[in-house]
Amino acid sequence: MNAVLLKKLTRLICELAVLFALFLFGSQLAAWSGWPIPGGVLGLALLLMLFASGLLKPAMLQAGAGWLMAEMLLFFIPALMSLLDYGSLLRDEGWRILLVIAVSTLLVMVVTAVTVELVCRWSLRHEP
Amino acid sequence: MSLEPMPLFWLALTLAAYLGSRWLYRRSGRYLLSPLILVPALLLAVAVPLHTAYAEYARNTHWLMAVLGPVTVAFAVPIWQQRALLARHWPALLLGMLAGSCVSIGSSWGLAHLLALDEAVSLSLLPRSITTPFAMPLAHDLGGVPELTAVFVMFTGVLGALFGGTLLRWLPLRTPLARGALFGVGAHGAGVSRAQEVGREEGSVAGLVMVLTGLLNLFAAPLLAALL
Numbered sequence: 001m002n003a004v005l006l007k008k009l010t011r012l013i014c015e016l017a018v019l020f021a022l023f024l025f026g027s028q029l030a031a032w033s034g035w036p037i038p039g040g041v042l043g044l045a046l047l048l049m050l051f052a053s054g055l056l057k058p059a060m061l062q063a064g065a066g067w068l069m070a071e072m073l074l075f076f077i078p079a080l081m082s083l084l085d086y087g088s089l090l091r092d093e094g095w096r097i098l099l100v101i102a103v104s105t106l107l108v109m110v111v112t113a114v115t116v117e118l119v120c121r122w123s124l125r126h127e128p
Numbered sequence: 129m130s131l132e133p134m135p136l137f138w139l140a141l142t143l144a145a146y147l148g149s150r151w152l153y154r155r156s157g158r159y160l161l162s163p164l165i166l167v168p169a170l171l172l173a174v175a176v177p178l179h180t181a182y183a184e185y186a187r188n189t190h191w192l193m194a195v196l197g198p199v200t201v202a203f204a205v206p207i208w209q210q211r212a213l214l215a216r217h218w219p220a221l222l223l224g225m226l227a228g229s230c231v232s233i234g235s236s237w238g239l240a241h242l243l244a245l246d247e248a249v250s251l252s253l254l255p256r257s258i259t260t261p262f263a264m265p266l267a268h269d270l271g272g273v274p275e276l277t278a279v280f281v282m283f284t285g286v287l288g289a290l291f292g293g294t295l296l297r298w299l300p301l302r303t304p305l306a307r308g309a310l311f312g313v314g315a316h317g318a319g320v321s322r323a324q325e326v327g328r329e330e331g332s333v334a335g336l337v338m339v340l341t342g343l344l345n346l347f348a349a350p351l352l353a354a355l356l
Contacts, residue, residue, distance in 0.1 A: 016198070023197040038265045040200025041346060047204035058205050065202035068195070072317060073163050074146050075195040076260040078186055080168045080282055082275030084175055085182040089246065096243040100253060101280060104235040105288045108257055109295055109314035112228030117299075117306035119220035 008063075015064025022047055138171075138180075139188045145170045164286060164318060182275070196261040203261075203339040210336040217305055221333075224306075225341045228313035232257035233345075233352065248273055254352070255345060256280040259316040262342030269349045270356065281316065288315025289322045296326065308333025313341050 026046060027039025035042075050056040058065075083090065090097075149166040160166070175185060207214075214221065233254050240250035252272035255263040260281050267277035292311050301307050304327055311319030311326075312334035320338055324331030
């Protein structure tokens with residue numbers, strides 16, 4: 001039982017190390033080239049190329065990638081605490097900001113869903 | 129107040145609150161107990177009475193944010209796994225993402241100006257519809273405040289996950305593609321969790337569309353910066 005858990009944990013750490021290495025490499029590449037693209041995005045592109053070339057299989061990174069995406073919330077909680085420095089802003093503009101976010105979010109959801117639905121129905125009708 | 133004798137206090141509290149809230153949410157399934165809402169609420173409830181500044185909170189916790197870079201790399205896995213879906217439906221998904229992104233940026237900008245919001249706040253609102261690892265660098269490129277953007281992204285997720293269920297009842301959406309895109313473009317990560325509850329295909333579509341919309345917005349940044 002413990003041996004299985006240890007094996008799983010080692011595997012997770014190895015997968016995470018690969019993803020971190022790709023991120024660091026992407027960041028270096030961004031710094032060398034001067035491209036205005038974040039290192040993470042270059043790492044993502046690199047990983048897609050590795051998948052396409054067959055050198056890596058998505059199953060090899062499933063645990064690590066799944067863990068990072070599942071726990072993503074933990075990694076941006078510190079940014080949320082910036083609210084501590086914006087107390088007066090929130091008192092002055094908080095409700096207006098929430099109104100912008102609420103109305104805009106509703107509009108985005110309706111427009112996106114209706115667009116996708118209409119294009120889908122159109123292409124279903126025009127498929128041979 | 130300074131917590132000098134306990135330099136790791138905020139890190140420990142953040143981790144404990146996150147793990148506790150995740151456990152509670154899994155057991156109860158109550159939305160108000162989800163880490164997205166409970167953890168910031170709990171941390172603020174401790175930090176505000178102590179008059180803690182953000183810099184002090186961030187001193188030992190900022191490295192958590194550095195992990196958002198590897199998260200971005202990990203997004204390659206869902207893209208690759210859903211490439212068949214993308215190859216089959218790319219026109220519908222691309223048009224939906226383009227329309228949604230234009231409405232998101234346009235309406236955030238328009239409403240922020242209509243309500244006379246602060247310039248830094250308005251700029252930080254523009255990337256609010258995309259997932260945090262993309263939204264923070266985009267806010268930086270546009271001249272906004274990345275941390276404020278993270279806050280707006282969180283509110284978008286909370287509200288979007290709430291609205292989504294109601295919208296699904298009102299809108300006559302027959303395809304899982306449209307239902308998934310609604311959540312993926314409108315409410316990023318929080319929306320993807322909701323979409324997974326609606327159905328498996330909706331969840332896959334939402335996850336794919338969330339990542340692609342983030343990339344699309346990031347690549348549109350130079351164009352957007354030129355327009356502003």
